[in-house]
Amino acid sequence: MDESSFEMITALEAVKMAASLCEKVRRDLGGRGSFLKQDRSPVTVADFGSQAVVCRLIRKKFPADIIVAEEDSAELRKPDHLRILDQVASYVNEFVPDSSKGDVCSWIDLRSHSVADRFWALDPIDGTKGFLRGDQYAVALALIEYGTVRLGVMACPHLYLDRDHPGEKRGCLFYALRGKGSFQMDIDGRDGRILSVSKAEDPSEATFTESIDPEHSNHLIHQGLARKINISKPSLRMDSQAKYGIVARGEATFYLRVPSSSEPDYKEKIWDHAAGSIIAEEAGGKVSDLLDHPLDFSSGIRMEKNHGILVSNGILHGVILEALQSLIPHPPPDLPLEGGGV
């Protein structure tokens, strides 16, 4: 087996295990088993459990590799959260028998704070708010080498497999390897199919997807763009990187993330985009920021060089970016328009 196949098999195994743990937690605890972090965002038993099982497996198979991930165990170890820690350890034990609370915390803390030439980026639950609401969420894992995403795996346990039959089986596993295409299987790893983006050439035929949370992107500017390019269909609002999967399989023509007016200087995090971006690109799509700059996965956890996100079928990328320029008040002063494709 070559190295990239081994990486993919390991990533699929890790993400499937994490998704299965998350679904067990969701079925058993629903919205219980969570607390607010210092930044006021929620974290759940499932976020910690997912990070523990993924980090443990990656470290076991690739001992030299760095893993950059969203959570750490500092809050979990506090006396106030003892019950949550007990629950995390109990769920992890269903997948890794005989693991102690100490083991679980140490696996969570395998995460590093800084990027390297080669590293894994993990969001153990992307869209925690969606998870708590019973909506969409994703487990997203990517391997990055010299700033390029080489592999991405993303589980969306609640996403319908086929848009024409949304009431039928749910649970998608997306995966992509650079240069080898983008694929979707069901959550158990069966029924694989090749993904490709929409062929829409006329902007008025386009459909788009965006976050549910109005604090995460600017819905008003999105609506202004839709009016400007004559999109008549309402947007598909969805939590998490599942939106990248929706574009990859041609269900939406593009995914737009103009920074929200409440936090216009927010810097996106690498684990929120790494896995999704390769899945969309390998399906024939294009991913950039709003100034047509490639996403920056090499500078650190925060994507300092980027402003907003556009994921499209490629064909309409330039048209959308151009239409956006007059709607976005002014590009931030440290991000000049030079070098962009618009």
Ligand code: AMP
């Ligand atoms: P979504 O489900 O697409 O709305 O995105 C969820 C992600 O948004 C979370 O993983 C957060 O890391 C990220 N996030 C948190 N605050 C902001 C913000 N002000 N702007 C954009 N993204 C944010």
Ligand code: MG
């Ligand atoms: Mg996230």
